[in-house]
Amino acid sequence: DFQMTQSPSTLSASVGDRVTITCRASQSIRSSLAWYQQKPGKAPKLLIYDASSLQTGVPSRFSGSGSGTQFTLTISSLQPDDFATYHCQQYNTFSRTFGQGTKVEIK
């Protein structure tokens, strides 16, 4: 069964920190990976697609990298607005699977 595994599940950080979240696919998905940000009570927001392309309007402190089975989302300098849950999603296979999410909390 195809799986996307995110780590960590929770991350405590301070404003200004560099933050990295990892997503691993159970088989190669080439670069067919997106990252979303979700705040409580709100719909997800697309941040990164095709592993490293920044969606229009998303601040440049967000970046994505990786291909094949290992991917990372990096926030270069964490801002107060960035405390949220982050989800990865693959769209290489039929099932368009999401990871389980990473909650970024205030340290």
Place this chain on the structure above:
Amino acid sequence: EVRLVQSGAEVKKPGDSLRISCKGSGYSFSNSWIAWVRQMPGKGLEWMGIIYPGDSETSYSPSFEGQVTISVDKSINTAYLQWSSLKASDTAIYYCARQLRGAAAGPFDYWGQGTLVSVSS
């Protein structure tokens, strides 16, 4: 401006039927896939299925095949998610989302505001 506006929250009993909707505007509705995504309380996102309004071609996640029906009325730019017999375990927020790319698989660039479905006896 691209918008997806979903129908309001629903409170239902086990065994009830239900159809929720997602109305698109600000873009060519027929030419972009619309997906449905479930989020159970305190949990992650689950892709349920996707439909192409232009020809109603539909694909379902194996986890949801036979459990729900996805349909569309392109004349009113609206997609639907339907249950014939709800269970308590269907309690969740359901989102519709537009796929970024028209033909090839892609990420979801616009999302509806979500519809909360509560099922309880």
